Amino acid sequence: MTIKHHPEESTLLAYATNNLPEAFNLIVASHVSLCDECRAIVESHDTLGGALIETGTVASMDTESLDRALARLDVKTMPERKRHTPGTLPTPLQDYVGGDVDSIRWQPVGMGVKQAILPTSSAATARLLYIPAGAAMPHHSHKGTEMTLVLQGAFEDEDGRFARGDVEVADADVHHTPIADIGEDCICLAVTEAPLRFKGWLPRIMQRFVRI
Amino acid sequence: MSERILTGQNEKQTEPDWVLMILAVRDHRDRAAFARLFEHFAPRIKGFLINSGADPSMAEECAQDVMTTLWHKAAQFDPSRASVAAWIFTIARNRRIDMLRKQRRPEPEDLTWGPEPEPDQADVVALQQETNNLAKALKSLPKVQRDLIEKAYFGDLTQSEIAKITGLPLGTIKSRIRLALDRLRHAMKQ
Ligand SMILES: [Zn+2]
Ligand SMILES: [Zn+2]
Numbered sequence A: 001m002t003i004k005h006h007p008e009e010s011t012l013l014a015y016a017t018n019n020l021p022e023a024f025n026l027i028v029a030s031h032v033s034l035c036d037e038c039r040a041i042v043e044s045h046d047t048l049g050g051a052l053i054e055t056g057t058v059a060s061m062d063t064e065s066l067d068r069a070l071a072r073l074d075v076k077t078m079p080e081r082k083r084h085t086p087g088t089l090p091t092p093l094q095d096y097v098g099g100d101v102d103s104i105r106w107q108p109v110g111m112g113v114k115q116a117i118l119p120t121s122s123a124a125t126a127r128l129l130y131i132p133a134g135a136a137m138p139h140h141s142h143k144g145t146e147m148t149l150v151l152q153g154a155f156e157d158e159d160g161r162f163a164r165g166d167v168e169v170a171d172a173d174v175h176h177t178p179i180a181d182i183g184e185d186c187i188c189l190a191v192t193e194a195p196l197r198f199k200g201w202l203p204r205i206m207q208r209f210v211r212i
Numbered sequence B: 001m002s003e004r005i006l007t008g009q010n011e012k013q014t015e016p017d018w019v020l021m022i023l024a025v026r027d028h029r030d031r032a033a034f035a036r037l038f039e040h041f042a043p044r045i046k047g048f049l050i051n052s053g054a055d056p057s058m059a060e061e062c063a064q065d066v067m068t069t070l071w072h073k074a075a076q077f078d079p080s081r082a083s084v085a086a087w088i089f090t091i092a093r094n095r096r097i098d099m100l101r102k103q104r105r106p107e108p109e110d111l112t113w114g115p116e117p118e119p120d121q122a123d124v125v126a127l128q129q130e131t132n133n134l135a136k137a138l139k140s141l142p143k144v145q146r147d148l149i150e151k152a153y154f155g156d157l158t159q160s161e162i163a164k165i166t167g168l169p170l171g172t173i174k175s176r177i178r179l180a181l182d183r184l185r186h187a188m189k190q
Helices: A011-015 A020-034 A038-053 A065-072 A091-097 B001-011 B018-028 B032-049 B056-076 B084-100 B121-139 B145-155 B157-164 B171-189
Strands: A107-112 A114-117 A127-133 A144-152 A153-159 A158-164 A165-171 A186-192
Touching: A011 A038, A020 A038, A020 A091, A020 A127, A020 A144, A020 A186, A038 B032, A038 B084, A038 B121, A038 B145, A065 B032, A065 B056, A091 A114, A114 B018, A153 A186, A165 A186, B018 B032, B018 B056, B018 B084, B032 B056, B032 B084, B056 B084
Parallel strands: none
Antiparallel strands: A107 A114, A114 A127, A127 A186, A144 A165, A144 A186, A153 A158
């Protein structure tokens, strides 16, 4: 798989340092699950975090501290492993959906387009979008940054073509009309700082666009 | 007495090999190795957490938790992909989030190329070397820049402030990225 479009490096740093709203954490974790290049960058930020701890302030622990820790070592805990569950959705997304694509509870929003809003903190919104092959995503605008990760199929807009694993970053002033490839229905994860504002569901705007 | 002085001098010259300590914990459940890891890292984790705004008692509790987590998760440590300090950083970051309980932090899924082979010793050495270089680079940074990086890692930077950091001339981070990439590509060929 060749991924061409990645999140900005500042977003990857913000993920490593926990400076992102939950919905953006989710899209970065999902992209990194598919993209070794960004995984390497995130891990390099972890390395910097380690170097900060190594070279940073030393605050002495309570005198009993080590003994208490040693006493707790035999308490059995089951450390959870990050699993890999194969599917269309990367594992972190499957955790939110409760399974793969079959488990998504779609809400129709018109003209064959469907969405499913995922439960995250309110600072940002994460939604899965389903755009039938060849259809246009309804025209919309957003107040802040929007990131879109393609999970199945592909779409194309003014910025280029985006396929599985690609992330499109759109700022508030971007007016884009993504159109799904004709070959396959498109499923994406779209994350926005502020709720998406769909501009009136007029048939004129919702016109099905089929490319030949 | 003279023995103790001698030990002190030796310790100044060479830091203990923390990777070997973790492997001793992993393979032999070595409590002495754990104690040495604890004495080195717990006060640093505590200092890091206090600087990031935690009160001292929470930082104390969290540092203890991080170290016991290290004991239980030792089998998951891969010395060709992370320095001991980097691994501890990720545990501390996630533990801190658990304690604040504001939101979840989804983690990327595991790498998928099957059962982990014992990591290549050359990769381990290269990574630990690179990490040492990074720590040196960090120490030699002007204070203003170091403060900026710390602020980012303490979780109170805006996006535009973060963008400034990614422009910092930390050459070793870039080479570390290349190293990690090489290693990932290498591992995927197997
Ligand atoms: Zn990427
Ligand atoms: Zn948009």
